[in-house]
Amino acid sequence: MMLKKKYIVISSIGIVSILLGSLFYYNIVQGQGVGDYDPWADINDDGKIDMRDVYVVARKFGTTGTPINKTALLLELLRRIELLEANMTEMKTTIIELNATIVYLNDTRGLGPPDYDSGWFSIAAGTSVCLTHNLGTTDLLVYVIGKNAEGNIHLFGYGGDAFGSLIDNPPRPECHQGLYWRGLTTTRIYIDRLLQDQSGAGSGAPRGDVAWDNARVMLWKIQEPPT
Numbered sequence: 091m092m093l094k095k096k097y098i099v100i101s102s103i104g105i106v107s108i109l110l111g112s113l114f115y116y117n118i119v120q121g122q123g124v125g126d127y128d129p130w131a132d133i134n135d136d137g138k139i140d141m142r143d144v145y146v147v148a149r150k151f152g153t154t155g156t157p158i159n160k161t162a163l164l165l166e167l168l169r170r171i172e173l174l175e176a177n178m179t180e181m182k183t184t185i186i187e188l189n190a191t192i193v194y195l196n197d198t199r200g201l202g203p204p205d206y207d208s209g210w211f212s213i214a215a216g217t218s219v220c221l222t223h224n225l226g227t228t229d230l231l232v233y234v235i236g237k238n239a240e241g242n243i244h245l246f247g248y249g250g251d252a253f254g255s256l257i258d259n260p261p262r263p264e265c266h267q268g269l270y271w272r273g274l275t276t277t278r279i280y281i282d283r284l285l286q287d288q289s290g291a292g293s294g295a296p297r298g299d300v301a302w303d304n305a306r307v308m309l310w311k312i313q314e315p316p317t
């Protein structure tokens with residue numbers, strides 16, 4: 091027991107001597123005085139070189155492994171930080187460019203393709219067609235165009251027109267031509283073609299060259315500016 095204790099004491103003195111010797115050698119190499127604080131020797135980073143640091147080293151005395159070049163490690167970390175900073179700068183530039191592109195696209199996108207397009211469909215005079223758009227809003231720009239039987243596209247009588255009157259000279263029966271939309275909701279819109287909107291209805295009748303034999307409905311969502 092006594093021998094063991096003696097052995098520990100001698101070993102400890104030996105280890106401390108070696109460590110102090112190393113520190114001494116290191117300080118000479120670094121041109122530092124013996125009494126100067128050396129952060130590399132401050133194992134627990136508490137700003138003081140004392141037995142706590144020696145204890146940590148002493149406990150590992152005699153072990154071997156792959157050494158770490160702390161300076162090289164620090165330089166490598168600094169290099170990586172610089173790379174990250176360069177990437178950040180590049181990303182910031184990209185974001186600025188993207189923002190400029192978004193502003194440009196918003197300013198120049200124009201009407202673009204419609205959010206809903208019925209395509210051409212035929213509609214009989216005096217009837218109504220219900221179109222389902224399912225756009226989820228009534229903030230819509232509604233654009234309707236017509237096409238007669240000969241394929242001429244027009245906007246004559248859009249909204250509905252009344253012609254003729256019994257007090258005209260000569261009197262002629264009142265008739266209604268054209269087409270209008272109504273009943274807009276977030277899911278559908280109704281299109282009505284008036285009763286006398288027919289091609290070739292004869293003298294005094296509506297003009298057949300601008301009849302609404304076919305119609306096409308296009309809807310655009312009205313974009314609110316960002317708040």
Ligand SMILES: [Ca+2]
Binds near residue numbers: 133135137138140
């Ligand atoms: Ca310390």
